[in-house]
Amino acid sequence: MKILTIVGARPQFIKAAPVSRALRKAHREVLVHTGQHYDANMSDIFFEELHIPKPDYNLGIGGGSHGQMTGRMLEAIEQVMLKEKPDVALVYGDTNSTLAGALAAGKLLIPVLHVEAGLRSFNRAMPEEQNRVLTDHIAALLSCPTQTAVENLHAEGVTQGVRNTGDVMLDAVRYNAQLAQEAKPLHKTLAQLRVLRGKSAALLEDKGYYLATIHRQENTDAPDKLLTIVEALNELNHPVIWPVHPRVRERKEMARLGDHIRLVEPVGYLDMLMLTGHARMVLTDSGGLQKEALFLGTPCTTLRDETEWVETLEGGWNVLAKIDRADILAKATRAVDTRNGTACSAFGDGNAAEKIARMV
CATH class of the missing domain: 3.40.50.2000 (Glycogen Phosphorylase B;)
Incomplete structure (x- = not known):
């Protein structure tokens, strides 16, 4: 299968390293870097140290307000998806890159796999909380790091495609x-x-x-x-x-x-x-x-x-x-x-x- 993985921030690079190694044993992965973290000390060094494959696409979208950044990412990611026609879109965590990737895939009817699904601070004032809740309700496949995360999803009526895989950060x-x-x-x-x-x-x-x-x-x-x-x-x-x-x-x-x-x-x-x-x-x-x-x-x-x-x-x-x-x-x-x-x-x-x- 062709998996289109979307990353953009430092924590996502760390999670992507072990998952990319596992995915590429059986699937073709296309890696998209949105550019959300563009400073060399917060981006390039992670790809080098963790031996993450060079991104197939670097969208170079960093800075600006939450709305500006997410909107620009949504438009650019959609173009990549139309070109690549992936079987699954994989997103990590709770950043603007996460939400933009999930929205782009959802509107194109591409199944979304959300790694680190089900986390809740129960503080909707946090941009990260908004991103993770929306992404979970778009995703078809939800990889939960803990049983608490599974229970959070069940409380919101999300039960299909949910699995407690453990935390990839471990x-x-x-x-x-x-x-x-x-x-x-x-x-x-x-x-x-x-x-x-x-x-x-x-x-x-x-x-x-x-x-x-x-x-x-x-x-x-x-x-x-x-x-x-x-x-x-x-x-x-x-x-x-x-x-x-x-x-x-x-x-x-x-x-x-x-x-x-x-x-x-x-x-x-x-x-x-x-x-x-x-x-x-x-x-x-x-x-x-x-x-x-x-x-x-x-x-x-x-x-x-x-x-x-x-x-x-x-x-x-x-x-x-x-x-x-x-x-x-x-x-x-x-x-x-x-x-x-x-x-x-x-x-x-x-x-x-x-x-x-x-x-x-």
């Missing part, structure tokens, strides 16, 4: 964590980070730093929230490494950062695995990093009021923090009992990619 972490350690031990990763602000990261030690990533619109486009996060990070008693999203870097609130906060350029996936695995704690508003921290045994504080990944909250490895200075500090400095390890069984057995390939 596949990716297990496959790449050892490669990362062999390719770049921590000291080498730290030495090669491009520091934009603060002291050299090369002097940091294992479990001697926090790792922060803040990129969601709800935090970065609200000056009071971003300033609150900055003020809380300033009070932490260990250095903070913050791979900064390009659109966040120039926010005026960032000028208030203390010297112990190392702003660095976005890093590749292998470096990010190293930084996550050796951090004392992760502070993030990312969905994927919550899970990667869990899989790698690193405590996490999520700077949001809710999470789609409720399984990560079990056992206290991940906790939610309100955008409040005192709450962030309390959660970030909490004691975590790491003696019993983490429970990852809710996310499958690490063979999600093969199960997804068998769905088409």
Whole structure:
């Protein structure tokens, strides 16, 4: 069969790597990169490190409002589909690229396979929530990462084509964590980070730093929230490494950062695995990093009021923090009992990619 896979953002590249390997054993895959993440540090390096095949199409659509971006992608993806005539369109996650791909396929009556279906934050103000709900109700095949996701779909009346395949991110972490350690031990990763602000990261030690990533619109486009996060990070008693999203870097609130906060350029996936695995704690508003921290045994504080990944909250490895200075500090400095390890069984057995390939 001919599978047209649509990716555009950093988390989708990570998921596509194991799934593409599995798909290409039995099918022909046509890979479309929308260009949603176009910065070389957030796109090219992932294709190189993860050995993802070069995209057959790069649409070069990045920037602009949600409506502008999604509309331009919809038009361009439709033209590719009319030319390629795929049997199935495969989309990942909850980005504008996801929704545009699903809409284009749905209007052309091409079955959609949605990987990471059924996630719900139950916050419709989030663009990601809107994208994932709409995509799930268009899709004919729904690959759920957890049983909770299956139950969310059933509650909305979506029961056909639903399968709990496990989480393909677990596949990716297990496959790449050892490669990362062999390719770049921590000291080498730290030495090669491009520091934009603060002291050299090369002097940091294992479990001697926090790792922060803040990129969601709800935090970065609200000056009071971003300033609150900055003020809380300033009070932490260990250095903070913050791979900064390009659109966040120039926010005026960032000028208030203390010297112990190392702003660095976005890093590749292998470096990010190293930084996550050796951090004392992760502070993030990312969905994927919550899970990667869990899989790698690193405590996490999520700077949001809710999470789609409720399984990560079990056992206290991940906790939610309100955008409040005192709450962030309390959660970030909490004691975590790491003696019993983490429970990852809710996310499958690490063979999600093969199960997804068998769905088409």
